[in-house]
Amino acid sequence: MKHAERERTQAATLPQGNIIRILLEQHAQIRELFVAVKASTGAPKQERFDELRELLAIHEVGEEMILRPVSKNTAGHEITDARNHEEDEATHVLAELEKMDVNSPEFETKLSRFEQAVSDHAEHEEHQEFPTVLAQRTEEELKRLGKRLLKAQKTAPTHPHPTAAGSPGMVKVAGPFAVTRTRRTLTTAETEAEVFAVSEQAAQGPSGASRKVNSTLRHAPSTPRPSGVGPSRSAKSTINASLTPNTVSESRYSPPATNS
Numbered sequence: 001m002k003h004a005e006r007e008r009t010q011a012a013t014l015p016q017g018n019i020i021r022i023l024l025e026q027h028a029q030i031r032e033l034f035v036a037v038k039a040s041t042g043a044p045k046q047e048r049f050d051e052l053r054e055l056l057a058i059h060e061v062g063e064e065m066i067l068r069p070v071s072k073n074t075a076g077h078e079i080t081d082a083r084n085h086e087e088d089e090a091t092h093v094l095a096e097l098e099k100m101d102v103n104s105p106e107f108e109t110k111l112s113r114f115e116q117a118v119s120d121h122a123e124h125e126e127h128q129e130f131p132t133v134l135a136q137r138t139e140e141e142l143k144r145l146g147k148r149l150l151k152a153q154k155t156a157p158t159h160p161h162p163t164a165a166g167s168p169g170m171v172k173v174a175g176p177f178a179v180t181r182t183r184r185t186l187t188t189a190e191t192e193a194e195v196f197a198v199s200e201q202a203a204q205g206p207s208g209a210s211r212k213v214n215s216t217l218r219h220a221p222s223t224p225r226p227s228g229v230g231p232s233r234s235a236k237s238t239i240n241a242s243l244t245p246n247t248v249s250e251s252r253y254s255p256p257a258t259n260s
């Protein structure tokens with residue numbers, strides 16, 4: 001099973017809004033965007049890379065601000081310091097890639113090395129960090145963390161800021177750069193936030209829930225995305241899952257046994 005597919009399968013075993021579910025889905029999207037960048041040429045390649053850069057930037061900021069303070073206790077300082085260090089390095093490489101011509105051979109070489117580093121980093125998180133958070137926090141806490149993650153990512157900088165990387169405090173200072181974010185970068189994060197609101201309202205009564213579903217669908221991206229690019233497909237499946245009762249298993253996520 002491919003990495004992205006495995007991550008989506010694991011994510012689907014967790015309840016909507018759970019922070020680890022959201023992060024696993026973002027890992028899958030990041031992997032798919034790497035594939036999409038490599039498969040494109042010309043202007044579309046730049047667009048795919050911009051999507052990848054933005055998702056990576058908000059993903060890592062969210063982890064550093066919301067996940068790390070928790071995993072520092074559940075997994076230990078040594079592990080979280082190592083993850084913060086990897087993210088710091090990734091942010092520097094991402095900032096260098098951002099300045100390059102995406103159609104140059106140099107970009108291709110650097111991107112491939114970067115993809116491997118990002119993949120290794122995700123594996124470390126999924127094996128050493130996520131399982132400890134799932135095991136030591138209640139479902140309620142994990143959903144609350146998921147909500148806070150999505151909120152932080154909505155205002156996170158969408159360009160890499162090497163001086164802020166690896167330091168949650170500095171990441172917060174970089175917040176105002178979020179104004180550069182475009183409509184195109186609407187990701188599962190926002191859809192998940194809407195869907196989570198739907199499930200919360202559904203628990204309170206049917207009328208509020210249907211209003212929220214309509215609002216979610218009205219605000220969905222109006223232009224089709226190229227096939228193979230994660231966000232819109234994932235967003236659709238998330239909405240569908242929210243409309244179908246009992247589609248999400250309550251079983252706990254268990255860490256992957258081996259690399260696929």
Ligand SMILES: [Fe+2]
Pocket residue numbers: 059060063083087121125
């Ligand atoms: Fe990370």
Ligand SMILES: [Fe+2]
Pocket residue numbers: 023027059063122125
């Ligand atoms: Fe991650």
